[in-house]
Amino acid sequence: MKNILIIAMVLLGVLQLSCEQKNSVIFHESHELKKANAPFSDAVEIDNLFFLSGQIGMDHSTRTLVEGGIKAETLQTIKNIEAVLKHHNLGLENVIKCTVILSDINDFATFNEIYIQYFKQKPSRTTFAASGLAANASIEIEVVAFR
Amino acid sequence: MKNILIIAMVLLGVLQLSCEQKNSVIFHESHELKKANAPFSDAVEIDNLFFLSGQIGMDHSTRTLVEGGIKAETLQTIKNIEAVLKHHNLGLENVIKCTVILSDINDFATFNEIYIQYFKQKPSRTTFAASGLAANASIEIEVVAFR
Amino acid sequence: MKNILIIAMVLLGVLQLSCEQKNSVIFHESHELKKANAPFSDAVEIDNLFFLSGQIGMDHSTRTLVEGGIKAETLQTIKNIEAVLKHHNLGLENVIKCTVILSDINDFATFNEIYIQYFKQKPSRTTFAASGLAANASIEIEVVAFR
Numbered sequence: 083m084k085n086i087l088i089i090a091m092v093l094l095g096v097l098q099l100s101c102e103q104k105n106s107v108i109f110h111e112s113h114e115l116k117k118a119n120a121p122f123s124d125a126v127e128i129d130n131l132f133f134l135s136g137q138i139g140m141d142h143s144t145r146t147l148v149e150g151g152i153k154a155e156t157l158q159t160i161k162n163i164e165a166v167l168k169h170h171n172l173g174l175e176n177v178i179k180c181t182v183i184l185s186d187i188n189d190f191a192t193f194n195e196i197y198i199q200y201f202k203q204k205p206s207r208t209t210f211a212a213s214g215l216a217a218n219a220s221i222e223i224e225v226v227a228f229r
Numbered sequence: 230m231k232n233i234l235i236i237a238m239v240l241l242g243v244l245q246l247s248c249e250q251k252n253s254v255i256f257h258e259s260h261e262l263k264k265a266n267a268p269f270s271d272a273v274e275i276d277n278l279f280f281l282s283g284q285i286g287m288d289h290s291t292r293t294l295v296e297g298g299i300k301a302e303t304l305q306t307i308k309n310i311e312a313v314l315k316h317h318n319l320g321l322e323n324v325i326k327c328t329v330i331l332s333d334i335n336d337f338a339t340f341n342e343i344y345i346q347y348f349k350q351k352p353s354r355t356t357f358a359a360s361g362l363a364a365n366a367s368i369e370i371e372v373v374a375f376r
Numbered sequence: 377m378k379n380i381l382i383i384a385m386v387l388l389g390v391l392q393l394s395c396e397q398k399n400s401v402i403f404h405e406s407h408e409l410k411k412a413n414a415p416f417s418d419a420v421e422i423d424n425l426f427f428l429s430g431q432i433g434m435d436h437s438t439r440t441l442v443e444g445g446i447k448a449e450t451l452q453t454i455k456n457i458e459a460v461l462k463h464h465n466l467g468l469e470n471v472i473k474c475t476v477i478l479s480d481i482n483d484f485a486t487f488n489e490i491y492i493q494y495f496k497q498k499p500s501r502t503t504f505a506a507s508g509l510a511a512n513a514s515i516e517i518e519v520v521a522f523r
Contacts, residue, residue, distance in 0.1 A: 212504040214505035
Protein backbone atom coordinates (compact mmCIF):
# COMPACT_ATOMS: atom_id res chain seq x y z
CA MET A 83 0.00 0.00 0.00
CA LYS A 84 2.78 2.39 0.95
CA ASN A 85 4.49 1.66 -2.35
CA ILE A 86 1.45 2.68 -4.33
CA LEU A 87 1.18 5.93 -2.43
CA ILE A 88 4.85 6.67 -3.05
CA ILE A 89 4.49 5.95 -6.76
CA ALA A 90 1.41 8.14 -6.98
CA MET A 91 3.17 10.98 -5.16
CA VAL A 92 6.22 10.75 -7.42
CA LEU A 93 4.02 10.78 -10.54
CA LEU A 94 2.14 13.79 -9.19
CA GLY A 95 5.43 15.49 -8.42
CA VAL A 96 6.65 15.01 -12.00
CA LEU A 97 3.38 16.29 -13.36
CA GLN A 98 3.41 19.28 -11.02
CA LEU A 99 6.98 20.05 -12.09
CA SER A 100 5.99 20.00 -15.73
CA CYS A 101 3.20 22.44 -14.90
CA GLU A 102 5.47 24.71 -12.90
CA GLN A 103 8.00 24.89 -15.72
CA LYS A 104 5.29 26.79 -17.55
CA ASN A 105 5.92 29.81 -15.35
CA SER A 106 9.44 30.59 -16.52
CA VAL A 107 10.71 33.64 -18.39
CA ILE A 108 14.05 33.93 -20.17
CA PHE A 109 15.47 37.13 -21.64
CA HIS A 110 17.68 35.79 -24.43
CA GLU A 111 20.82 37.71 -25.30
CA SER A 112 21.59 38.04 -28.98
CA HIS A 113 23.84 35.50 -30.66
CA GLU A 114 25.21 38.45 -32.64
CA LEU A 115 28.31 39.77 -30.89
CA LYS A 116 27.71 43.29 -32.17
CA LYS A 117 24.26 43.37 -30.56
CA ALA A 118 25.58 42.77 -27.04
CA ASN A 119 24.79 46.35 -26.03
CA ALA A 120 21.39 46.53 -27.68
CA PRO A 121 18.78 47.70 -25.14
CA PHE A 122 16.49 44.79 -26.02
CA SER A 123 16.68 41.01 -26.12
CA ASP A 124 16.53 39.27 -29.47
CA ALA A 125 13.82 37.09 -27.96
CA VAL A 126 12.02 36.66 -24.66
CA GLU A 127 10.76 33.18 -23.91
CA ILE A 128 7.78 32.61 -21.67
CA ASP A 129 6.34 29.15 -21.40
CA ASN A 130 5.98 28.01 -25.03
CA LEU A 131 5.98 31.49 -26.54
CA PHE A 132 8.91 33.41 -27.98
CA PHE A 133 8.39 37.16 -28.38
CA LEU A 134 11.04 38.40 -30.81
CA SER A 135 12.16 41.98 -31.14
CA GLY A 136 11.35 43.66 -34.43
CA GLN A 137 14.04 42.99 -37.03
CA ILE A 138 15.06 45.24 -39.89
CA GLY A 139 17.20 44.41 -42.93
CA MET A 140 20.45 44.99 -41.12
CA ASP A 141 23.52 42.89 -41.69
CA HIS A 142 24.41 42.40 -38.04
CA SER A 143 28.03 41.52 -38.81
CA THR A 144 28.57 45.07 -40.05
CA ARG A 145 25.54 46.69 -38.36
CA THR A 146 24.57 48.42 -41.59
CA LEU A 147 21.35 48.18 -43.57
CA VAL A 148 21.71 46.00 -46.66
CA GLU A 149 21.57 47.86 -49.97
CA GLY A 150 18.89 47.26 -52.57
CA GLY A 151 15.73 48.68 -51.07
CA ILE A 152 12.58 46.83 -50.04
CA LYS A 153 13.44 43.54 -51.80
CA ALA A 154 16.90 43.12 -50.28
CA GLU A 155 15.77 44.40 -46.90
CA THR A 156 12.79 42.04 -46.73
CA LEU A 157 15.08 39.10 -47.47
CA GLN A 158 17.62 40.21 -44.86
CA THR A 159 14.89 40.85 -42.29
CA ILE A 160 13.53 37.32 -42.72
CA LYS A 161 17.10 35.95 -42.60
CA ASN A 162 17.66 37.76 -39.31
CA ILE A 163 14.43 36.39 -37.84
CA GLU A 164 15.36 32.91 -39.00
CA ALA A 165 18.78 33.21 -37.34
CA VAL A 166 17.25 34.15 -33.98
CA LEU A 167 14.73 31.32 -34.22
CA LYS A 168 17.42 28.82 -35.23
CA HIS A 169 19.45 29.85 -32.18
CA HIS A 170 16.54 28.48 -30.13
CA ASN A 171 15.99 25.40 -32.26
CA LEU A 172 13.01 26.95 -33.95
CA GLY A 173 12.28 27.81 -37.58
CA LEU A 174 10.02 30.11 -39.57
CA GLU A 175 7.38 27.36 -39.41
CA ASN A 176 7.07 28.09 -35.66
CA VAL A 177 5.99 31.67 -36.28
CA ILE A 178 2.34 32.18 -35.40
CA LYS A 179 2.03 35.96 -35.75
CA CYS A 180 3.74 38.66 -37.80
CA THR A 181 3.54 42.40 -37.54
CA VAL A 182 4.92 43.96 -40.70
CA ILE A 183 5.81 47.65 -40.67
CA LEU A 184 6.73 49.22 -43.98
CA SER A 185 8.07 52.73 -44.42
CA ASP A 186 6.03 53.08 -47.62
CA ILE A 187 2.71 51.29 -48.14
CA ASN A 188 3.50 51.20 -51.88
CA ASP A 189 6.14 48.55 -51.07
CA PHE A 190 3.34 46.17 -50.05
CA ALA A 191 3.28 44.03 -53.21
CA THR A 192 7.07 43.69 -53.41
CA PHE A 193 7.43 42.77 -49.74
CA ASN A 194 4.51 40.35 -49.96
CA GLU A 195 5.95 38.50 -52.96
CA ILE A 196 9.04 37.60 -50.91
CA TYR A 197 7.14 37.05 -47.67
CA ILE A 198 4.88 34.32 -49.07
CA GLN A 199 7.89 32.24 -50.04
CA TYR A 200 8.99 32.00 -46.42
CA PHE A 201 5.91 32.01 -44.21
CA LYS A 202 4.06 29.20 -45.93
CA GLN A 203 2.17 28.05 -42.84
CA LYS A 204 0.44 31.47 -42.83
CA PRO A 205 0.88 33.13 -39.43
CA SER A 206 -1.78 35.70 -38.60
CA ARG A 207 -0.53 39.04 -39.88
CA THR A 208 -1.03 42.77 -39.55
CA THR A 209 0.63 45.15 -41.98
CA PHE A 210 0.80 48.94 -42.06
CA ALA A 211 3.17 51.71 -43.01
CA ALA A 212 4.90 53.83 -40.38
CA SER A 213 6.02 57.41 -40.83
CA GLY A 214 9.55 56.32 -39.95
CA LEU A 215 11.66 53.31 -38.91
CA ALA A 216 14.99 53.08 -37.09
CA ALA A 217 18.12 53.24 -39.28
CA ASN A 218 15.96 54.54 -42.13
CA ALA A 219 14.84 50.98 -42.84
CA SER A 220 12.16 50.19 -45.43
CA ILE A 221 10.70 47.31 -43.43
CA GLU A 222 10.56 45.94 -39.89
CA ILE A 223 9.01 42.58 -38.98
CA GLU A 224 8.13 41.47 -35.48
CA VAL A 225 7.14 37.86 -34.86
CA VAL A 226 5.79 35.67 -32.11
CA ALA A 227 6.84 32.02 -32.27
CA PHE A 228 5.44 28.99 -30.51
CA ARG A 229 7.22 25.76 -29.55
CA MET B 230 -3.85 -2.78 -4.81
CA LYS B 231 -3.19 -3.18 -8.49
CA ASN B 232 -6.60 -1.68 -9.22
CA ILE B 233 -5.80 1.47 -7.30
CA LEU B 234 -2.55 1.89 -9.15
CA ILE B 235 -4.32 1.45 -12.48
CA ILE B 236 -6.98 4.00 -11.53
CA ALA B 237 -4.32 6.46 -10.39
CA MET B 238 -2.34 6.00 -13.61
CA VAL B 239 -5.44 6.52 -15.76
CA LEU B 240 -6.35 9.68 -13.84
CA LEU B 241 -2.80 10.95 -14.23
CA GLY B 242 -2.95 10.13 -17.91
CA VAL B 243 -6.12 12.14 -18.38
CA LEU B 244 -4.63 15.05 -16.46
CA GLN B 245 -1.41 14.89 -18.42
CA LEU B 246 -3.36 14.85 -21.66
CA SER B 247 -5.28 17.97 -20.64
CA CYS B 248 -1.93 19.63 -19.93
CA GLU B 249 -0.44 18.49 -23.22
CA GLN B 250 -3.38 19.84 -25.16
CA LYS B 251 -2.09 23.23 -24.09
CA ASN B 252 0.82 22.82 -26.49
CA SER B 253 -1.19 22.84 -29.67
CA VAL B 254 -1.18 25.36 -32.49
CA ILE B 255 -3.77 25.64 -35.26
CA PHE B 256 -3.48 27.89 -38.30
CA HIS B 257 -7.13 28.54 -39.14
CA GLU B 258 -8.05 29.04 -42.77
CA SER B 259 -10.55 31.77 -43.50
CA HIS B 260 -14.25 30.93 -43.67
CA GLU B 261 -14.40 33.47 -46.51
CA LEU B 262 -13.99 31.64 -49.82
CA LYS B 263 -12.40 34.66 -51.46
CA LYS B 264 -9.65 34.74 -48.83
CA ALA B 265 -8.41 31.23 -49.57
CA ASN B 266 -5.24 32.56 -51.19
CA ALA B 267 -4.51 35.19 -48.56
CA PRO B 268 -0.94 34.81 -47.28
CA PHE B 269 -2.12 34.83 -43.67
CA SER B 270 -4.56 32.91 -41.50
CA ASP B 271 -7.66 34.66 -40.23
CA ALA B 272 -6.69 33.38 -36.79
CA VAL B 273 -3.99 31.28 -35.20
CA GLU B 274 -4.98 29.38 -32.09
CA ILE B 275 -2.46 28.45 -29.44
CA ASP B 276 -3.68 27.01 -26.20
CA ASN B 277 -6.49 29.36 -25.11
CA LEU B 278 -5.36 32.32 -27.20
CA PHE B 279 -6.52 33.34 -30.66
CA PHE B 280 -4.28 35.76 -32.53
CA LEU B 281 -6.36 37.29 -35.32
CA SER B 282 -4.96 38.97 -38.39
CA GLY B 283 -5.63 42.66 -38.70
CA GLN B 284 -8.99 43.33 -40.34
CA ILE B 285 -9.96 46.32 -42.44
CA GLY B 286 -13.40 47.46 -43.55
CA MET B 287 -13.51 45.15 -46.52
CA ASP B 288 -16.62 43.38 -47.64
CA HIS B 289 -15.04 39.96 -48.15
CA SER B 290 -17.81 38.77 -50.44
CA THR B 291 -16.73 41.33 -53.01
CA ARG B 292 -13.22 41.99 -51.66
CA THR B 293 -13.75 45.72 -51.85
CA LEU B 294 -13.59 48.34 -49.14
CA VAL B 295 -17.02 49.48 -47.99
CA GLU B 296 -17.93 53.04 -48.92
CA GLY B 297 -18.65 55.74 -46.38
CA GLY B 298 -15.29 56.47 -44.78
CA ILE B 299 -14.23 55.91 -41.20
CA LYS B 300 -17.73 55.28 -39.82
CA ALA B 301 -18.71 52.59 -42.32
CA GLU B 302 -15.24 51.05 -42.31
CA THR B 303 -15.12 50.82 -38.52
CA LEU B 304 -18.46 49.03 -38.50
CA GLN B 305 -17.38 46.64 -41.26
CA THR B 306 -14.02 45.99 -39.56
CA ILE B 307 -15.76 45.02 -36.31
CA LYS B 308 -18.25 42.91 -38.30
CA ASN B 309 -15.34 41.08 -39.94
CA ILE B 310 -13.67 40.44 -36.59
CA GLU B 311 -16.95 39.20 -35.15
CA ALA B 312 -17.39 36.80 -38.09
CA VAL B 313 -13.95 35.25 -37.54
CA LEU B 314 -14.57 34.92 -33.82
CA LYS B 315 -18.02 33.42 -34.38
CA HIS B 316 -16.46 30.84 -36.70
CA HIS B 317 -14.57 29.62 -33.62
CA ASN B 318 -17.52 29.89 -31.25
CA LEU B 319 -16.18 33.10 -29.79
CA GLY B 320 -17.60 36.62 -29.64
CA LEU B 321 -16.38 40.18 -29.20
CA GLU B 322 -16.67 39.63 -25.44
CA ASN B 323 -13.72 37.23 -25.75
CA VAL B 324 -11.41 39.94 -27.08
CA ILE B 325 -8.77 40.87 -24.51
CA LYS B 326 -6.57 43.21 -26.56
CA CYS B 327 -7.08 45.53 -29.53
CA THR B 328 -4.57 47.33 -31.68
CA VAL B 329 -6.30 50.07 -33.63
CA ILE B 330 -4.50 51.59 -36.59
CA LEU B 331 -6.09 54.63 -38.19
CA SER B 332 -4.91 56.28 -41.38
CA ASP B 333 -5.74 59.69 -39.90
CA ILE B 334 -5.54 60.40 -36.16
CA ASN B 335 -8.34 62.96 -36.63
CA ASP B 336 -10.70 59.99 -37.11
CA PHE B 337 -10.12 59.01 -33.48
CA ALA B 338 -13.39 60.38 -32.03
CA THR B 339 -15.56 58.95 -34.81
CA PHE B 340 -13.97 55.51 -34.63
CA ASN B 341 -14.14 55.52 -30.83
CA GLU B 342 -17.84 56.36 -30.78
CA ILE B 343 -18.59 53.18 -32.72
CA TYR B 344 -15.95 51.07 -30.96
CA ILE B 345 -17.39 51.60 -27.47
CA GLN B 346 -20.72 50.17 -28.56
CA TYR B 347 -19.11 46.83 -29.37
CA PHE B 348 -16.20 46.29 -27.00
CA LYS B 349 -18.08 46.85 -23.77
CA GLN B 350 -15.89 44.58 -21.67
CA LYS B 351 -12.98 46.96 -22.38
CA PRO B 352 -10.04 45.03 -23.83
CA SER B 353 -6.67 46.69 -23.33
CA ARG B 354 -6.09 48.93 -26.33
CA THR B 355 -3.39 50.77 -28.23
CA THR B 356 -4.32 53.26 -30.94
CA PHE B 357 -2.17 55.19 -33.38
CA ALA B 358 -2.25 56.48 -36.94
CA ALA B 359 -0.16 54.89 -39.66
CA SER B 360 1.17 56.66 -42.74
CA GLY B 361 -0.66 54.10 -44.87
CA LEU B 362 -2.82 50.98 -44.73
CA ALA B 363 -3.43 48.21 -47.26
CA ALA B 364 -6.24 48.83 -49.78
CA ASN B 365 -6.22 52.50 -48.79
CA ALA B 366 -8.27 51.64 -45.70
CA SER B 367 -9.08 54.22 -43.04
CA ILE B 368 -8.84 51.74 -40.17
CA GLU B 369 -7.35 48.36 -39.31
CA ILE B 370 -8.03 46.51 -36.07
CA GLU B 371 -6.06 43.56 -34.77
CA VAL B 372 -7.36 41.60 -31.81
CA VAL B 373 -6.28 38.84 -29.46
CA ALA B 374 -9.07 36.70 -28.05
CA PHE B 375 -9.10 34.31 -25.15
CA ARG B 376 -11.31 31.25 -24.59
CA MET C 377 -6.75 0.87 0.19
CA LYS C 378 -9.70 3.24 0.09
CA ASN C 379 -7.66 5.83 1.96
CA ILE C 380 -4.94 5.79 -0.66
CA LEU C 381 -7.45 6.24 -3.42
CA ILE C 382 -9.02 9.17 -1.59
CA ILE C 383 -5.63 10.80 -1.04
CA ALA C 384 -4.72 10.32 -4.69
CA MET C 385 -8.03 11.80 -5.83
CA VAL C 386 -7.63 14.82 -3.55
CA LEU C 387 -4.07 15.41 -4.81
CA LEU C 388 -5.30 15.12 -8.39
CA GLY C 389 -8.10 17.54 -7.60
CA VAL C 390 -5.68 20.12 -6.24
CA LEU C 391 -3.45 19.71 -9.27
CA GLN C 392 -6.39 19.97 -11.64
CA LEU C 393 -7.55 23.10 -9.88
CA SER C 394 -4.12 24.70 -10.29
CA CYS C 395 -4.30 23.88 -13.99
CA GLU C 396 -7.81 25.24 -14.34
CA GLN C 397 -6.87 28.51 -12.71
CA LYS C 398 -4.80 29.08 -15.83
CA ASN C 399 -7.98 29.71 -17.79
CA SER C 400 -9.01 32.94 -16.12
CA VAL C 401 -9.30 36.41 -17.62
CA ILE C 402 -9.63 39.66 -15.68
CA PHE C 403 -10.34 43.07 -17.21
CA HIS C 404 -8.72 45.41 -14.71
CA GLU C 405 -10.26 48.83 -14.18
CA SER C 406 -7.86 51.71 -13.85
CA HIS C 407 -6.66 52.77 -10.42
CA GLU C 408 -6.87 56.33 -11.78
CA LEU C 409 -10.26 57.82 -10.89
CA LYS C 410 -10.26 60.03 -13.96
CA LYS C 411 -9.89 57.02 -16.25
CA ALA C 412 -13.08 55.35 -15.05
CA ASN C 413 -14.84 56.10 -18.32
CA ALA C 414 -11.96 55.15 -20.59
CA PRO C 415 -13.11 52.64 -23.21
CA PHE C 416 -10.23 50.29 -22.39
CA SER C 417 -8.84 48.53 -19.34
CA ASP C 418 -5.47 49.60 -18.01
CA ALA C 419 -4.53 45.92 -18.09
CA VAL C 420 -6.10 42.61 -18.97
CA GLU C 421 -4.78 39.59 -17.10
CA ILE C 422 -4.90 36.14 -18.60
CA ASP C 423 -3.12 33.34 -16.83
CA ASN C 424 0.36 34.75 -16.09
CA LEU C 425 0.25 37.46 -18.75
CA PHE C 426 -0.77 41.09 -18.35
CA PHE C 427 -1.58 42.95 -21.55
CA LEU C 428 -1.41 46.66 -20.77
CA SER C 429 -3.04 49.37 -22.83
CA GLY C 430 -0.66 51.76 -24.55
CA GLN C 431 0.33 54.63 -22.25
CA ILE C 432 1.26 58.15 -23.28
CA GLY C 433 2.94 60.88 -21.21
CA MET C 434 -0.29 62.02 -19.65
CA ASP C 435 -0.56 63.15 -16.06
CA HIS C 436 -3.69 61.19 -15.22
CA SER C 437 -4.51 63.38 -12.23
CA THR C 438 -5.12 66.29 -14.59
CA ARG C 439 -5.58 64.26 -17.80
CA THR C 440 -3.20 66.53 -19.68
CA LEU C 441 0.02 65.71 -21.47
CA VAL C 442 3.11 66.69 -19.49
CA GLU C 443 5.09 69.58 -20.93
CA GLY C 444 8.67 69.26 -22.09
CA GLY C 445 8.48 67.15 -25.23
CA ILE C 446 9.89 63.69 -25.81
CA LYS C 447 12.09 63.59 -22.68
CA ALA C 448 9.37 64.53 -20.21
CA GLU C 449 6.76 62.43 -22.00
CA THR C 450 8.95 59.33 -22.06
CA LEU C 451 9.52 59.64 -18.32
CA GLN C 452 5.81 60.15 -17.63
CA THR C 453 4.86 57.26 -19.93
CA ILE C 454 7.19 54.90 -18.05
CA LYS C 455 5.89 56.27 -14.72
CA ASN C 456 2.31 55.53 -15.88
CA ILE C 457 3.24 51.98 -16.90
CA GLU C 458 5.01 51.45 -13.58
CA ALA C 459 1.92 52.64 -11.69
CA VAL C 460 -0.34 50.16 -13.47
CA LEU C 461 2.13 47.34 -12.87
CA LYS C 462 2.55 48.28 -9.21
CA HIS C 463 -1.23 48.19 -8.81
CA HIS C 464 -0.93 44.47 -9.64
CA ASN C 465 2.17 43.86 -7.54
CA LEU C 466 4.38 43.89 -10.61
CA GLY C 467 7.29 46.10 -11.64
CA LEU C 468 9.09 47.14 -14.80
CA GLU C 469 11.27 44.05 -14.34
CA ASN C 470 8.20 41.96 -15.19
CA VAL C 471 7.86 43.52 -18.63
CA ILE C 472 8.75 41.05 -21.36
CA LYS C 473 7.78 43.01 -24.46
CA CYS C 474 7.56 46.68 -25.41
CA THR C 475 6.05 48.34 -28.45
CA VAL C 476 7.32 51.89 -28.70
CA ILE C 477 5.48 54.31 -30.98
CA LEU C 478 7.06 57.69 -31.54
CA SER C 479 5.46 60.57 -33.40
CA ASP C 480 8.86 61.48 -34.87
CA ILE C 481 11.56 58.89 -35.55
CA ASN C 482 14.16 61.59 -34.90
CA ASP C 483 13.22 61.33 -31.20
CA PHE C 484 14.65 57.81 -31.14
CA ALA C 485 17.97 58.60 -29.45
CA THR C 486 16.41 60.82 -26.78
CA PHE C 487 13.69 58.33 -25.95
CA ASN C 488 16.18 55.45 -25.90
CA GLU C 489 18.53 57.22 -23.48
CA ILE C 490 15.75 57.36 -20.90
CA TYR C 491 14.32 53.94 -21.74
CA ILE C 492 17.54 52.04 -21.02
CA GLN C 493 17.62 53.39 -17.49
CA TYR C 494 14.31 51.70 -16.71
CA PHE C 495 14.06 48.50 -18.73
CA LYS C 496 17.37 47.01 -17.69
CA GLN C 497 16.26 43.39 -18.06
CA LYS C 498 15.82 44.09 -21.79
CA PRO C 499 12.31 43.13 -22.91
CA SER C 500 12.00 42.34 -26.60
CA ARG C 501 11.16 45.60 -28.35
CA THR C 502 9.74 47.00 -31.57
CA THR C 503 9.98 50.72 -32.29
CA PHE C 504 8.54 52.81 -35.09
CA ALA C 505 7.11 56.25 -35.73
CA ALA C 506 3.40 56.76 -36.33
CA SER C 507 1.87 59.55 -38.38
CA GLY C 508 -0.14 60.57 -35.32
CA LEU C 509 -0.87 59.65 -31.71
CA ALA C 510 -3.83 60.42 -29.45
CA ALA C 511 -3.69 63.74 -27.54
CA ASN C 512 -0.88 64.84 -29.84
CA ALA C 513 1.56 62.77 -27.79
CA SER C 514 5.22 62.33 -28.79
CA ILE C 515 5.41 58.76 -27.54
CA GLU C 516 3.19 55.81 -26.68
CA ILE C 517 4.47 52.60 -25.09
CA GLU C 518 2.54 49.36 -24.86
CA VAL C 519 3.88 46.53 -22.72
CA VAL C 520 3.18 42.89 -21.96
CA ALA C 521 4.16 41.74 -18.48
CA PHE C 522 4.56 38.27 -17.04
CA ARG C 523 4.17 37.11 -13.44
